[in-house]
Amino acid sequence: MSISKPPFFDGNNYSHWKAKMTIFIQALDFNLWDIIIDGPELPHIISQEGIKTLKPRSSYTDDDRKKVQLNAKAKHVIICALNSNEFNRVSSCATAKEMWDRLEVTYEGTNQVKDAKINMLVREYEMFSMKENENISGMFVRFTNIINSLQSLNKCYTNSEMVRKILRCLPKSWMPKVTAIxxxxxxxxxxxxxxxxSLMTHEMTIKNHEDEEEQDKKKKKVIAFKSSTPDSSEDESDDEMALITRRFKKYLAKKKFGNKQFKKTFPSKSETKKEEIICFECNKPGHYKSECPRLKKAKDTIKKKKAMLATWSDSDESSSEEEEDQEIAQIALMAINDSDKDEDEDEEENEVSELLELLEKFSFENASLKKTVKSLNKENARLKIELECSSSKTLEDKTISLEKENEVLKVEIDALKKTFSKFSNSSDKLDRLLGLQRCVFNKARPRL
Incomplete structure (x- = not known):
């Protein structure tokens, strides 16, 4: 825009145009602004009857021509800043003040409308606060829009009031900075x-600290993820289960290695006689290891413990870690049943029995914990129902008691009205009797 041209008004955002137009006219000639605000003193003549009329142009003096020229110049500045629709609105005005006032009434309204706008903007000013996740610059832009709108309606706040308002509208996280200021x-x-x-500088420092913390978290994310544990009791149980699985794997590796050597050195049935056969389980002659009574007893105990493992796995199907432990246990048990044992199998069976006892203990603990959770859920539901019932009962009792109290008060009011009517009638009767009495010194006979 050229500096010599006035700001153009197209009918939108009048308050913005008014502020720019005021500055332009004052910079051009302050006398023009005085004429627009106070009105020009056009030359006029007062007749003998006291009627004021405009002076004809033929009788203008030099001072009169200067006044008229200033008014015309002010009108010219205003008209050059308007579009065709706005020009039609103010073209019939004789002075620049009339033009300016007509535009103000059109776009700002009358005094009543201005007061309503001022009240609305003052309420926005009083309720103003910083929004969540809003930066200082965005908050200040909203605050400036409210202040400028109030200033255009001649409602101004002092600098100290605006500073205190900005400090009050900040959230709780900014309270240390507010107290410091x-x-x-x-x-x-x-x-x-x-x-x-000052506030923007503090905001930048906070943002830098947050960025540094996020970078540190990203660097330590893997380590923190590995070290994060939900509960110490769960860690202990996980360590025990990991120990059990490692021992099972070692046992299976030993069995596989032992089976290969055993198959190589195991003689066929056709080459040996039954009397020369020695059982590898009990070291007694006369029967094979598969026919050993001691091994049959061990198989029966293993079957019972397998049944326990099956019940334990059914009770907790949602845990993937327990399913893996169950599969390892079943594989180990199948390996125990299917594979032949060496001379050192007694020690290995003892280890297996110990592991199965641990699994049995964990299954019982899991079942007891599930029972406690179910009982707590039931108790929680019962307490919720009791709370709802008690709240509904208390409300009903309160409403009933209030209704009864209302009825009692109505009865009392009716009784008071009746007594009041009696007193009013008695006062009228007393006034009549006092009016009929005569003075003691009045000895005239009353007229009949």
Whole structure:
């Protein structure tokens, strides 16, 4: 836009155009602004009857021509800033003040409308606060829009009031900074722009600290993920289960290695006689290991413990870790049943029995914990029902008691009205009797 041209008004955002137009006219000639605000003193003549009329142009003096020329110049500045629709609105006005006032009434309304707008903007000013996840610059833009709208309606706040309002609208996380500013600065002399710069600097430091913390978290994410544990009891149980699985794997590896050597050195049935056969389980002659009674007893105990494992796995199907432990246990048990044992199998069976006892203990603990959870859920549901019932009962009791109290008060009011009517009638009767009495010194006979 050229500096010599006035700001153009197309019918939108009148308050913005008014502020720019005011500055333009004052910069052009301050006498023009006085004429627009106060009105021009056009030359006029007062007749003998006291009627004021405009002076004809033929009788203008030099001073009169200067006044008329200033009015025409002010009208010209206003007209050059309007479009065709706005020009038609003010073209019939004789003075620049009439044009300016007509535009104000059209777009700002009458005094009543201005008061309503001022009240609405003052309410926005009083309720103003910083929004969540809003930065300082965005908050200051909203605050400036409210202040400018109030200033266009001739409602202004002092600098100290605006500074205190900005400090009040900040959230709780900014309270240390607010107290520091209040103690270090004088709020009566602190400029609003200086306060804005201090708050923006503090916001930048906070953001830098947050970025550094996020980078540190990303670096330590893997380590933190490995070290994070939900509960110490769960860690102990996981360590025990891991120990059990490792021992099972070692046992299976030994069995596989032992089976290969055993198959190589195991003689066929056709080459040996039954009397020369020695059982590898009990080291007694006359029967094979598969026919050994001692091994049959061990198989029966293993079957019972397998049944226990099956019940334990059915009780907790949602846990993937327990399913893996169950599969390892079943594989180990199948390996025990299917494979032949060496001379050192007694020690290995003892280890297996110990592991199965541990699994049995865990299954019982899991079942007891599930029972406690179910009982707690039932108790929680029962307490919720009791709470709802008690709240509904108390409300009903309160309403009933209030209704009864209302009825009692109505009866009392009716009784008081009746007594009051009796007293009013008696006062009228007393006035009549007093009016019929005569003075003691009046000895005249009453007229009949």
């Amino acid at each position: 209040e103690e270090a600065k004088d709020l009566n002399t602190l400029a609003l722009e200086e306060l804005l710069g």
